[in-house]
Amino acid sequence: MTSSLKARYAAAGVLGLGGLTALTLALAATPASSASGSRSGPPFTAAQAKSGQQVYTASCQNCHGQQLQGGAGPALKGASFLSRWDNKPLSDLYNFIAHQMPLNAPGSLSQKQYLDVTAYILAQNGFTAGSKALDQNALSTKLTSSGDRQQVQVPSQLPAPSRSVRQAVSTLPTQATLLKAADSDDWLMYNRDYLGQRYSPLDQITAANAGKLQRVCQFKTGQHGAFQVGPVEMNGVLYFTNAHSTFAINAANCNRQWTSTYTPRTAEPQPVDRGVALYDGKLFRGTTDGHLIALDKNTGGTLWDVWVANSNQGYFLSSAPIVWDGKVFIGEAGADWGTQGHVYAFDADTGKLIWTFDVIPTGDQPGADTWDKATTTAHGGGSMWTSYTLDPASGLLYVSVGNPAPDFAGDYRPGKNLYTDSVVVLNAQTGKLAWYAQQIANDYHDWDTAAAPVVYNANGKKYMAVADKGGHLYMYDRATHDRLNMIPVTTISNSDAPLTTDGTRFCPGTLGGVEWNGPAYDPQTNTLYVNSVDWCATIKIGPVRYNAGSVFTGTTNGFGTFDPRAKANGWTHAIDASTGDIKWKREAGSPLVAAVTPTAGGVLFTGDQDGNFLVLNAKDGQALYKAGTGGSVAGGVITYKLGDRQYVAVVSGNTSRTIWNTAGDETVLIYALPQGTQ
Structure with a gap:
């Protein structure tokens, strides 16, 4: 997260x-x-x-x-x-x-x-x-319980294949369906389509009528905690997750269809999950103890279960997978425990491992010389937190990679520390590195590249845009791999100052910038939209102590002392997707970590930490509709059409008493215009 x-x-x-x-x-x-x-x-x-x-x-x-x-x-x-x-x-x-x-x-x-x-x-x-x-x-x-405990047998080789494989009831969605996701009335992927654009062609809800939106229904999971999921919708069924459960509900009336709950077998470094992928009758998700599971999309029954990584060493799978050409792509989280991250491709039918890419290169792998050999022996970092982007035309997979470890201790691990704080672009068939773009070398602020990038073409050029916790939106040329722009989207202050034992205050802090939801792209207006957090923190540097499987930093005050919560703010920026010029920006008055969704109706759907579902005018950022949801909005906000009616689904209730100071029941709320509204 x-x-x-x-x-x-x-x-x-x-x-x-x-x-x-x-x-x-x-x-x-x-x-x-x-x-x-x-x-x-x-x-x-x-x-x-x-x-x-x-x-x-x-x-x-x-x-x-x-x-x-x-x-x-x-x-x-x-x-x-x-x-x-x-x-x-x-x-x-x-x-x-x-x-x-x-x-x-x-x-x-x-x-x-x-x-x-x-x-x-x-x-x-x-x-x-x-x-x-x-x-x-x-x-x-x-x-004392150690005297009567028995050991779980960890497979000698991880990832380990599933012990059993079952067939799905359905074959939907097919690959052909997913390739047309951008034009669909459904919301078939975490970021709607393979390119991660999040743009919906639906236009029933407009700037003229958005103020008439009404809540249609809501579904409560009955639980509290991490609720940052990006839901998906297909054929009138909404699929979403929390840390342990997967839900399928009617996308028009919120009636439950099925719930599947996974019980972790080993340690849970961090109980959070951000979503699923649909493909060929299956639903894929990661688990908090390092497994990738395939469920039957129609029933919720388990089809296969692959043990990907050892959670007792700090690994877990929090990101929403992506599936293409019979392959499920997912990477591990766990950099803050000193783990070394990997990106994997698994066979969608059986869970069999197809290829692995090491985001912390070693030996004679390209990029290994950007690390001191002593520090990569036991650690290195590199987490995959949210989801992934894929260009079907080129067969390239775009993966955002998080911070190096030990966190904050830049002098301890000299060099660029590839491929942390980067987007790595891989051949989706083979896992071979095609190219990469590093946003921050030798990161000592905990400024991950955490959210998936967006890929688009405009004015005859091929672009990639990605935002990071350092508070910038980066634009790249996909043909030349050159960085074109680096646009600040929150307060940037004291970012080059060294960390000291007395404490260094910098902005954005370790909880600032762009978190787990990245930019969206509107092809109608050639505009990028991105939410951000404006919040500073102070870090006190200290000795590095490595203990396998434990949190691994080089500070004396953990992950920082944040400015008072009352000073935390947020922004929505609209940016010209060709030039990088800022078209407008809106101050939210509350941190913004929710996804933003542009539509053909000229409106943006998003939400804030104060618990509001927001509809903004895409032209100028003015709020057209604001509705309290009862809890912090920190996940996906999606839109889809059933029959002749456009719906919006909002995830609410991300609870954080210790930092964000938010509370609420885990709830999915669905909105629409009254029947017959023009």
């Missing part, structure tokens, strides 16, 4: 019980739901655990699942949970719960309720109830 771990966790709202999960493979040998339990540990009574169950049901299960299995928040039993708290005093767990939970009202429960819910969590993890109740005096007792 952006390029800094603290910022991404905060934006996702996933600092739930268990915090930053420990990265081990241990699983409980005895079922955690065992009534009698099997582990000795802190004292608590069965009655106390029963009382804690009531507290959990009322205040915790929306995020963490009815059976503590995890939902939008992390699991509270099993591998990640036990590993996180193993051999630590119970006071660590209790204090985290008592001071940080519930997410929407931290510290609001009584001391008895916090003790009781702690007892319930212990019971659900197999600890034995006794005759003495848990109280403050017992919190110094250590939680």
